[in-house]
Amino acid sequence: xxxxxxxxxxxxxxxxxxxxxxxxxxxxxxxxxxxxxxxxxxxxxxxxxxxxxxxxxxxxxxxxxxxxxxxxxxxxxxxxxxxxxxxxxxxxxxxxxxxxxxxxxxxxxxxxxxxxxxxxxxxxxxxxxxxxxxxxxxxxxxxxxxxxxxxxxxxxxxxxxxxxxxxxxxxxxxxxxxxxxxxxxxxxxxxxxxxxxxxxxxxxxxxxxxxxxxxxxxxxxxxxxxxxxxxxxxxxxxxxxxxxxxxxxxxxxxxxxxxxxxxxxxxxxxxxxxxxxxxxxxx
Amino acid sequence: xxxxxxxxxxxxxxxxxxxxxxxxxxxxxxxxxxxxxxxxxxxxxxxxxxxxxxxxxxxxxxxxxxxxxxxxxxxxxxxxxxxxxxxxxxxxxxxxxxxxxxxxxxxxxxxxxxxxxxxxxxxxxxxxxxxxxxxxxxxxxxxxxxxxxxxxxxxxxxxxxxxxxxxxxxxxxxxxxxxxxxxxxxxxxxxxxxxxxxxxxxxxxxxxxxxxxxxxxxxxxxxxxxxxxxxxxxxxxxxxxxxxxxxxxxxxxxxxxxxxxxxxxxxxxxxxxxxxxxxxxxx
Numbered sequence: 356x357x358x359x360x361x362x363x364x365x366x367x368x369x370x371x372x373x374x375x376x377x378x379x380x381x382x383x384x385x386x387x388x389x390x391x392x393x394x395x396x397x398x399x400x401x402x403x404x405x406x407x408x409x410x411x412x413x414x415x416x417x418x419x420x421x422x423x424x425x426x427x428x429x430x431x432x433x434x435x436x437x438x439x440x441x442x443x444x445x446x447x448x449x450x451x452x453x454x455x456x457x458x459x460x461x462x463x464x465x466x467x468x469x470x471x472x473x474x475x476x477x478x479x480x481x482x483x484x485x486x487x488x489x490x491x492x493x494x495x496x497x498x499x500x501x502x503x504x505x506x507x508x509x510x511x512x513x514x515x516x517x518x519x520x521x522x523x524x525x526x527x528x529x530x531x532x533x534x535x536x537x538x539x540x541x542x543x544x545x546x547x548x549x550x551x552x553x554x555x556x557x558x559x560x561x562x563x564x565x566x567x568x569x570x571x572x573x574x575x576x577x578x579x580x581x582x583x584x585x586x587x588x589x590x591x592x593x594x595x596x597x598x599x600x601x602x603x604x605x606x607x608x609x610x611x612x613x614x615x616x617x618x619x620x621x622x623x624x625x626x627x628x629x630x631x632x633x634x635x636x637x638x
Numbered sequence: 639x640x641x642x643x644x645x646x647x648x649x650x651x652x653x654x655x656x657x658x659x660x661x662x663x664x665x666x667x668x669x670x671x672x673x674x675x676x677x678x679x680x681x682x683x684x685x686x687x688x689x690x691x692x693x694x695x696x697x698x699x700x701x702x703x704x705x706x707x708x709x710x711x712x713x714x715x716x717x718x719x720x721x722x723x724x725x726x727x728x729x730x731x732x733x734x735x736x737x738x739x740x741x742x743x744x745x746x747x748x749x750x751x752x753x754x755x756x757x758x759x760x761x762x763x764x765x766x767x768x769x770x771x772x773x774x775x776x777x778x779x780x781x782x783x784x785x786x787x788x789x790x791x792x793x794x795x796x797x798x799x800x801x802x803x804x805x806x807x808x809x810x811x812x813x814x815x816x817x818x819x820x821x822x823x824x825x826x827x828x829x830x831x832x833x834x835x836x837x838x839x840x841x842x843x844x845x846x847x848x849x850x851x852x853x854x855x856x857x858x859x860x861x862x863x864x865x866x867x868x869x870x871x872x873x874x875x876x877x878x879x880x881x882x883x884x885x886x887x888x889x890x891x892x893x894x895x896x897x898x899x900x901x902x903x904x905x906x907x908x909x910x911x912x913x914x915x916x917x918x919x920x921x
Contacts (some may be wrong), residue, residue, distance in 0.1 A: 374657075381704075458800055458802075459749045460746070460747050460798050460802060463743070463746070464742050465742075466742045482742070485802070488802050489801070492803040493803050495805065514742050518743040518768075518772070519743060519768070520645060520777050522649065522775055522776075522778065
């Protein structure tokens, strides 16, 4: 695996590969890799793309009271994991390399970010858009892979690519789960043993609602039942439960198959925020 | 000259040219071409770039009370002019092709746009950034050419390219002037004969200040003298006169050579806004 820390070096390397006809697959990450990330690498490798991962804990997407400094950075382990799935290239820039000065340009997408993670993490998606746009311009991927777990992020990135005509195909890869159903996340390592047990309640509530939607299409009722159901797991706080149209993230009133409804849940176990989502009609 | 109206067609054409090793020069315009635009095309041709112009009157960069509908669109004449300077490719999209729906993403750059054109034309630079980013992604130029006349636009585009690592080199080409010094502009055609005579006062004030700066470095004094000097030309309104640092557009107090000061003037002849600028120490 080739490892580059400088923008100019990774650009040059990829430029040469593109000239000889290689197509580039890109998996942007913040490191602390788990099976979810590796499934993105595998999806890229399966398409025979020259597979480039980035590891960059992007300060622009953390709020002032968030865990930027304590976000896990097990870089040696991450490199071994990337090698184990035959990742071709790792781009591993420093903050100074990515932001030699604070960016003057700001990207926003109010229609997609006023609720959910955008509401609870002010400035988060603005930081995501900035770094993703920048990474796309550096890596110039033909295909970029994102995990469905960060559902709102997927919608924001897809819309940004469409609005700005980025020459990148976005592939969303289904969430990888632990044996009990908990969505894999770099933040799961913050959970105490007791919290880890409760955590599965999010997944179970999603599955419960997916069953319920066969008989009950009213979104208000579905959400009310979900709140009642999730209560017993003893989360510290439920940040939100909602059912939205998958592409636009607009709230639905009726959860019919034609609307492609997705349930979004974010809840806290202690101080750890856990996100998950599920298409209510997928196979 | 190849003319494309669809994004996919121009992308495919350029993609093939890049594969065989051609480098792309890009001149984005809103049409109503004049010698200023043609100088950009010539600059690209002189570098032996496959030279692509775009003509797109971008609704996103016009305010609600501005001249989007009456902006001149002499497309047959523009095509002949482009052919006359051996432009290789023209991208001529419709509004529907560029914005099938209103873009959800918004780009801003408050540090660079709160004053001058950004203050007088709310939303203007947001629209410029949106369309320039989109056109860069469509045309994927190696070098893009902009005219110095729109000085603030040049600064905004350069900063956007830097912040987002667009793989594009920006070249700023000096303003082309009429015989009397008036900066060429698509909007000059709106001027009555009488207004046309007054219009040269902007250029003359810039030249006057460039002379004065040899003896007087205090920016406040220079601007005061410029207001007194320009008064005699009888402009309807002076929108602003200022002296700024060329790259950051920050106001200067002392106009010394090391600060690379530029004087910006925008004034109205009747209802026509005329912009011009000059480096106070250039050769």
